[in-house]
Amino acid sequence: MSSSFSWSRLIRFVDENGAVRYGDVVEERPASEMIGTKVDTLDGDPFGAMTRTHQQATVTKILCPLESTPIFMCIGLNYRQHANEANLTIAEHPVVFTKPADALNSPLDDVTVFLDIQSQLDYEGELCVIIGKDGKNIPEAEALDYVLGYAAGNDVSARKFQLPPFSGGQFCYGKSFDGFAPVGPCIVSKTLIADPQTLDLVTRVDGELRQQTSTADMIWTVKQIIAHLSRGTTLRKGTIIMTGTPSGVGLFTPNGLLKDGSVVEVSISRVGSIQNKMVFE
16 A cells, blocks of 8 residues: 555546546645646556656546545444434444445535435535555554545435434435535545544535534544454445544534535545535436
8 A cells, every 4th residue: 555655635636638637735725726726646546556747737627536435334423512412322332334336426516416305405524534455353553554544525414314214223325325425625645644533624504614523522433433344344445434423414403404506515624625516406
């Protein structure tokens, strides 16, 4: 996994010639502010060797930093303040659910919302952990060795199909629709974030502050989550772990649920921000 040391903030983008490229962004910035800028380009595989081309290209469109993912592994109810607002008891072990590969979305693209899932549409700003190499039964002390880097994400949620009576007690279906997981704007190398429990997460809807919490409020740390998810199970490289959302989701905010045209911005310190508009079909 030598690639993690050859770049600091890995982006995937379309250049001025319409080619899809990888680039290295030297400083934290929102996805929207990357458009029109020049970046150093890279060749290779994010999970293998990457080399600098010693050339620059202009960013015309920001893509998800990962071309694909085998699966999203997601943690529910992982912030103490969120557990308090939901009036829910903290479980003995992490609450785990999944999102499929087709939920992956880019940091500035629209989230298309099918007619049946438009009511009770919600946002969940989250820190995403990108797994860099396959691992199984990973000890907590070695967990961060398996991390490629970190990104911001939005676990878009159709509460209608997450909550009773429609859900049957499961989370997956209401969170698994196509494009319901924007991720980006880059993958920040783990060499730049020694401790993922020291980041500040902020979510805004149409410019209004909704979530503002430190990852120090997590009930289970990134290390503990990786160890738990790899228990008897192979975590494949490219897996995206969504580590849970803080308090302030729309469900518990007066008039807080998303509408057609709502724009959700998720920002994480030292990572950057993503911004996606909800578009009802």
